[in-house]
Amino acid sequence: MPSLRRLLQTSESNSVRDQCAYALGKIGDLSALPDLVNAAWRDTDKGVRISALYALGEMRQPEAAEALLEVLRRHPDELARLRAADALGDCGQRWVVSWLVLQKMVEQSEEVRGAIDGAIYQLRKYGK
Secondary structure, eight states: OHHHHHHHHHOSOHHHHHHHHHHHHHHOOGGGHHHHHHHHHHOSSHHHHHHHHHHHHHHOOHHHHHHHHHHHHHOSOHHHHHHHHHHHHHSOOGGGHHHHHHHHHHOOOHHHHHHHHHHHHHHHHHOO
16 A cells, blocks of 8 residues: 555556556545645646546545535636546535535536536435
């Protein structure tokens, strides 16, 4: 696990960082949360940033859902917000539905609002 985290932080290969983010999400260890959040906000490759968002959703942990909500609320990139909404739909944390409803009211992008609707549906149907 520490080696995956280190590679996510330091590898020069976008592909390696992308695969590390994916694996860390599947493992679901919360110790990787700061590394995934950092990658979601700061990685130089958009694909790695998106993989980190999906990995946060795959963790299915309240702390990961909080990080995804922050991306949805504050990230300047529309695609990042859209993928954060998608990942929130997969996170299994039904408590985020009320936050998603509020965020939908202020979101400017029609596509992101659609992704928020999808996440709300998923969470109401399958969330815990």
